[in-house]
Amino acid sequence: MKVKxxxxxxxPITILLILGLVTVIFPLxxxxxxxxxxxxEMTNSISGILSLPKSWSFSNFAEAMRVTDFWHSLxxxxxxxxxxxxxxxLIHSMIGYVIGRSKSTSKFYKVVYLYxxxxxxxxxxxxxxxxxxxxxxxGIDNIFGVILCYxxxxxxxxxxxxxxxxxxxxMALEEAAHVDGATTWKTYWSVxxxxxxxxxxxxxxxxxxxxxNDVMTPLVILAGSDVNTLPLAQMTFQTQFGTNYNLAFASxxxxxxxxxxxxxxxxKQILNGVVNGAVK
Numbered sequence: 307m308k309v310k311x312x313x314x315x316x317x318p319i320t321i322l323l324i325l326g327l328v329t330v331i332f333p334l335x336x337x338x339x340x341x342x343x344x345x346x347e348m349t350n351s352i353s354g355i356l357s358l359p360k361s362w363s364f365s366n367f368a369e370a371m372r373v374t375d376f377w378h379s380l381x382x383x384x385x386x387x388x389x390x391x392x393x394x395x396l397i398h399s400m401i402g403y404v405i406g407r408s409k410s411t412s413k414f415y416k417v418v419y420l421y422x423x424x425x426x427x428x429x430x431x432x433x434x435x436x437x438x439x440x441x442x443x444x445g446i447d448n449i450f451g452v453i454l455c456y457x458x459x460x461x462x463x464x465x466x467x468x469x470x471x472x473x474x475x476x477m478a479l480e481e482a483a484h485v486d487g488a489t490t491w492k493t494y495w496s497v498x499x500x501x502x503x504x505x506x507x508x509x510x511x512x513x514x515x516x517x518x519n520d521v522m523t524p525l526v527i528l529a530g531s532d533v534n535t536l537p538l539a540q541m542t543f544q545t546q547f548g549t550n551y552n553l554a555f556a557s558x559x560x561x562x563x564x565x566x567x568x569x570x571x572x573x574k575q576i577l578n579g580v581v582n583g584a585v586k
Contacts, residue, residue, distance in 0.1 A: 337558060337559060338555075340355070340552055342363060342556075344366075347360060376557075376560060390514075393453070394457060402465045402469045403494060405422075406468065407472065422465050441527050447528070449533060456513075471505040475498060479497055479498075479501075510572060511568070514565060539557075
């Protein structure tokens with residue numbers, strides 16, 4: 307006879323999870339509600355802020371798109387994000403492969419690995435002024451310069467992830483490819499690169515999120531130019547309409563949707579990549 311064991315509820319953890327959920331849902335609720343409200347519906351009372359709109363209107367979104375030159379800014383953000391993600395996957399995966407396979411047998415590659423990973427501990431504030439001067443002197447104070455900076459900024463984390471994920475890939479696969487006559491270059495692109503698909507998705511999402519939401523790098527490099535990304539356009543928008551929260555929150559939702567859709571598509575892959583690679 308089987309005895310049913312009643313599962314105990316871990317109430318401290320459950321309460322913490324509920325509180326964490328509230329801290330995420332509540333700001334999102336306010337953003338959606340205020341974005342759809344008319345300015346005349348905004349009051350100083352808590353009930354007025356939390357209440358649903360009397361009539362759901364998309365006029366705030368249309369006005370926010372006009373004020374921020376949304377499509378032009380969106381195009382710049384999409385271009386920078388896509389190019390950065392693609393180049394990060396191609397370049398950082400190769401660096402991670404070389405270092406990951408060599409650092410255990412070579413002190414040189416171990417030092418190189420530690421040097422690259424140490425870049426994660428360098429605050430951006432220290433790099434701001436040198437970046438402004440160097441990019442201007444080199445003539446790359448443009449979108450190309452922003453992408454180049456992102457490739458350097460995200461290299462430490464991505465190399466850490468790729469080199470860690472390689473521990474899950476047995477050397478026997480590469481040895482078998484070499485026996486069949488494949489070069490190291492062909493072995494990497496034909497065998498190793500496809501196997502690292504979960505980690506590619508992880509790197510793509512993390513890099514895309516950081517690139518899409520970043521304000522400081524485009525601000526210091528693209529200053530004085532007519533090129534705007536979505537975060538930069540929203541800064542101008544807030545300065546011009548500092549008291550119109552309806553338009554500001556509508557603009558935030560518009561900027562959130564593309565990267566949210568991208569994350570939902572790659573959600574399964576990023577979880578697999580983090581569990582299989584980053585932890586080990």
